[in-house]
Amino acid sequence: MKLLLTSLNSRYTHQNLAIHYFYNILKEKYDVSLEEYTINDRIENIAYKIYRGGYDLVLFSIYIWNINMSLDLISYLKEISNVKIVAGGPEVSFDYEEIFKKSDIDFLIIGEGEEVIESLLDKIQSNSIINLHGVLYKKDGEVQGNSRYNIVQNTNNIPCIYLRKENINKNKYLYYEVSRGCPYNCKFCLSSTNKGVRVRDKDIVFKELKNILDSKVSIVKFVDRSFNFIPYHYDLIKFLIDNDNNITKFHLEIHPSLISDEFIGLFKKARSSQFQFEIGLQTTNLQTEKEINRVGSFDDIKEGVLKLKETGIHIHMDLIFGLPYETYEIFKKSFNDLYSLKIDKIQLGFLKLLKGSRLREDYKIYNYRFLQDPPYEVISNMWVSIDDVFKMKVIEDVVEKFYNEKNFEYTINQLEEFYNSPFDFFEDFASFWEDKYYLKNISKSGLYDAFLEFLIKKELDKRDVLDCLRIDYLRNNNRSQKSLISKYFNILEKNEVLKTVERNKELIEEFSGIDSKYILKYSQFEEIDGKIYMFIKGNFLILEKEEDNDK
Template sequence: MKTLLVGINAKYIHTNLAIRLLKVNSDYPVDIKEFTIKDDPDKVLEYVNQYDLVGFSCYIWNIEYIKALLKKIDRKVIVLLGGPEVSYNPKEYIDNFNVSYVIKNEGEIAFNSLLDALINGKPINHIQNLVTKDFENETCEIENLKLLKSPYYLPNDLKNRITYIETSRGCPFNCSYCLASRENTVRYFDLNTIKKDLLYLMENGAKVFKFLDRTFNLNKKHTLDLFSFIIENHYPNTSFQFEITGDILASEIIDYVNKHAPKNLIRFEIGVQTTNNLANSLVDRHQNIEKLFENIKKIRDANVIDLHLDLIAGLPNETYESFSKSFDEVISLRPLELQLGFLKFLKGTKLYSEIDLYDYKFQKDPPYEIISSKTLSRQELDKIRVVERVLEKYYNSQFMNTTINYILDNVTSPFNFFLDFGTFYEQNYSWFKYNLDDLFVYLINFLQKINFKNIDYCKFLLKYDYLKYFKIKPKIWWKRLSRKENNNLLRKLHSSILSNYSLDELYRYGIVERYENLYLFAIYMEKRQDVFIYEKK
């Protein structure tokens, strides 16, 4: 039986860990193939129709693409589905599509058992997690993950893709909007095997690692052990991202990483979600906000760990006012990135069963995002989406950090500033068609419109951020000083802070701007680039 497992990824850089795990833990030959949601469906169909049994790994981002394939796939192909998007409504797919089998939740043992039965003519009605048109068996977890074979030794383009790592499965928490809350038993893979895998992956070119553990810092000994190993054995230009529950993060862990890790090696993703205690309690989140913020500030101030924070708009009892308050409180922590997400309604979660309780309206197709609730109108959520667009384009993009942080330090409400700017942006410009220099000009135009204080200083900072972003001399979007004025300033600075350059180099390659007693200097040479602000006393 020719068997194929298919991963349909959102982007090429992503990899599908699930199909690799099923392949290496099968006693029978299995091929794997990855596509993206941008690939031509006809070419995907041409490929999969060569096989007898084809399994698709189903997620929120690819299920519509897979549904379209299922409508056209050759009827002689036996179709198997797995993954979180089909685990809680398997009969829907069996009844409405050319699907023979669904494996719910963890599939390594079930998939191997199914292949064994189909190849050798054995019964299948005993296979845990398996669903057919005739039966739906109970869902079971794999108790001993240490028995599973490692999926990381298959041929792969490691240099140009994200490598996903599991060191545990399950989550001890009960957040009612999250499917992970269904797996309360936390089980661990063998740590020595993980270390061996990491060394192999780095030796073979892997650069970006994302750990899939729902709460990586749950077990302090496990966490410190792996952090110590990564810090001592990492290769140059590698990075490691972890999902961290911030309010239970031990100070010992923060102190250890801050003291021993180089900058940009470790990245923490911390889900704040909301600072509204009632909203937290209604989704069964019990979060110590004071301790959470204390830990985040400790991480931020050391500036060693890259900090990514998450917010969710639309939780129960969240109002427009309470969410904007959460936004302002969280962005005041100045994380490297702040992701503003919108509540999604996933089948299988407790919150999905409470839709009527909170009068939720949401998209019926993926990603099942909130449209409105009892306490948040559609219009209010549309405003929050405007804030999210500005946040992504101007804050998370990190190309004008100095200016944005200065502005946010000098406004009453960052949320309202982003909303007003986003409204102005939508009225005058396109979210999609622009050059980088346009974004700087758009911001200046808005600041002028609202008579922002110290507008000239903001322009000066924007020039600095713009010049700092480039490695070669960029297009200049502002009116520069005359050549004579520019060279006069360069000559003055040459005698004080620029004596390591010749005057000829400064005249040919140097750029200087001035604001009061501040000088912005930039130079772009073949093997040397420098941009800084100098304050003349």
């Protein structure tokens, strides 16, 4: 039996862990191939390539981002061949009756499939009766089999796919899991369906990670739901720091209530860009936290995050709009609470009622309306209206473009004194943005023009604010680009620039790492508020005009 393992990833740089595990389980026994495509590829092109492969069976790994395209591709394959189809993944592990009804799938694997896949293929090949936990199939128009959700209790049985360097693609994100499951039971999350955390042995993990580090992969993303719950996570961090290759960056999702002083202390010896953290705050409303089984008070979380910031590590934190008991006005407080931490990136997410989650099961209790197709995003509930949701969509766009990219950092900080709260500013800007620019393709320099237009319209074009906008523009753009802000430039004459460079030669070379005689090629000089600013590499150095006052 000739097999193909495949999945449609959301982008080329992503990989699907599940089919790589399956490949390592099956490769010694079966004629098996592995191919990964993306949701941007054309269905007919993928189908033709699979058809030309002459496969007897194709296994699809199906997720929220690829289910519709996967089902269309499966239908296409069934039209042009007699290939059998096996499917697994979160999107087919629930509502299996509906999946069978609207698809041409032959077999479904419910839950984690590593311990059942080989037995299933053996029975398909021998045309034997299938009676396996977590395997369903359709016979005579009826769904048959065992629907018990598969769980790999001993995660050491999961194949070690990164012990061989040929399995490591340096051009893609490398996904790695130390544990499965989550210690918490948040009602919006799929992890709440299965209690408990299963952790792989430290020796196995360290061997794989050493091989990954030796391969000098750019980014490793741990897929563990709460990395800092892993019993040996201290030893794991120390191992990564001690074996640092000066290249690899590790992305960790950590639980905010588990940020301890000991955990923070680990990173004081780390390379500045070796780690980045993703932290799911979700809400700071106590009633909401209780309703969704969320753990941890904001006061404790705030203390931990502020200490974590001192390490200089990139921090990305999430909020979810549409949770129970959180109105638009209450969400403002959650936003302002998070904003007060001044972390690197704020992600405004919108609640999705995922298959298998508790909130989806109880959606009628909260009067949820949500999209029936992926991504199952909430449209409204008892506390927020459709208008609230769409208003927040625009605010999310503004936060992403103007806060998260850090291209307007100084200007936004300067504007805080004109608004009662950070959310009020983003809400005000979003109202302007929706009228003129929302959903339009705006260039990077065009964002500065839009921001300047907003300042003028709101009569916020004060000198200090405009100075900050000039600083933000010049540290991120070349002055030669056409921009409305160019009329506020105060360009220095070349002779004055040369004198400034000569006076501050040592300071400039120490700051830039460039020989001062080449500095004009890589930098821009501007006079702002009586001082000379040198802009280079997204940063700037302030120089006094008079030699005696240089700093």
